[in-house]
Amino acid sequence: xxxxxxxxxxxxxxxxxxxxxxxxxxxxxxxxxxxxxxxxxxxxxxxxxxxxxxxxxxxxxxxxxxxxxxxxxxxxxxxxxxxxxxxxxxxxxxxxxxxxxxxxxxxxxxxxxxxxxxxxxxxxxxxxxxxxxxxxxxxxxxxxxxxxxxxxxxxxxxxxxxxxxxxxxxxxxxxxxxxxxxxxxxxxxxxxxxxxxxxxxxxxxxxxxxxxxxxxxxxxxxxxxxxxxxxxxxxxx
Numbered sequence: 001x002x003x004x005x006x007x008x009x010x011x012x013x014x015x016x017x018x019x020x021x022x023x024x025x026x027x028x029x030x031x032x033x034x035x036x037x038x039x040x041x042x043x044x045x046x047x048x049x050x051x052x053x054x055x056x057x058x059x060x061x062x063x064x065x066x067x068x069x070x071x072x073x074x075x076x077x078x079x080x081x082x083x084x085x086x087x088x089x090x091x092x093x094x095x096x097x098x099x100x101x102x103x104x105x106x107x108x109x110x111x112x113x114x115x116x117x118x119x120x121x122x123x124x125x126x127x128x129x130x131x132x133x134x135x136x137x138x139x140x141x142x143x144x145x146x147x148x149x150x151x152x153x154x155x156x157x158x159x160x161x162x163x164x165x166x167x168x169x170x171x172x173x174x175x176x177x178x179x180x181x182x183x184x185x186x187x188x189x190x191x192x193x194x195x196x197x198x199x200x201x202x203x204x205x206x207x208x209x210x211x212x213x214x215x216x217x218x219x220x221x222x223x224x225x226x227x228x229x230x231x232x233x234x235x236x237x
Contacts, residue, residue, distance in 0.1 A: 001237045005199055009145060013236050016048040017205040023142040028088050030149060039085045041138060042066055043151050045130040048209050059085050065131040089141040093169055094134035095153035096162050098181055115214055146173040154178050156187035163191060172196040179205035182216050185223030193228040202227060203234040
């Protein structure tokens with residue numbers, strides 16, 4: 001699925017957790033599920049987010065620990081230090097993720113593991129082997145257009161001071177994109193209103209993997225009513 005905002009600004013869902021951002025005539029891919037020739041940013045170490053980065057042909061931007069783990073050369077993202085790649089200016093900010101499992105979510109995942117033990121084992125093994133790099137929010141600029149991609153930074157467990165910090169860091173921008181998880185859809189949508197954005201998008205970046213694990217996916221259709229008027233919804237293609 002794609003959202004075309006202007007002739008110079010487009011957002012595309014690449015499947016799983018991947019997003020494609022076009023500003024002007026150039027694309028930047030974020031957590032793509034398949035290899036790509038475009039500049040790529042890896043924002044977290046979840047299995048589906050790094051799937052396309054190992055064999056991608058474009059320039060790679062990520063935390064230093066992630067680059068070492070992937071075995072690829074690339075540009076290291078440091079907080080507060082923007083980097084330039086093929087006309088894009090990218091700045092990263094670590095954020096506080098949602099707790100891995102609330103009691104209810106832990107029960108769901110336990111039941112899922114009982115249904116598919118081999119799949120659960122593979123995911124646990126992958127998780128234990130990945131580096132402890134934090135998830136990253138991104139501020140992307142090109143040709144005077146600024147886009148903020150928050151990943152899954154907005155959730156009901158987010159401390160007020162952390163939300164204030166994200167709002168200040170984001171500043172004024174043309175497009176704000178935030179993902180959400182199951183049970184946090186309404187909280188994510190409400191928090192979108194704190195940001196100074198001309199356009200807002202809430203994206204399903206976890207639904208496909210949750211379905212794979214026999215877990216309920218986010219319900220954006222119901223939750224988007226809590227978002228500011230005009231907020232767009234982006235589902236996997």
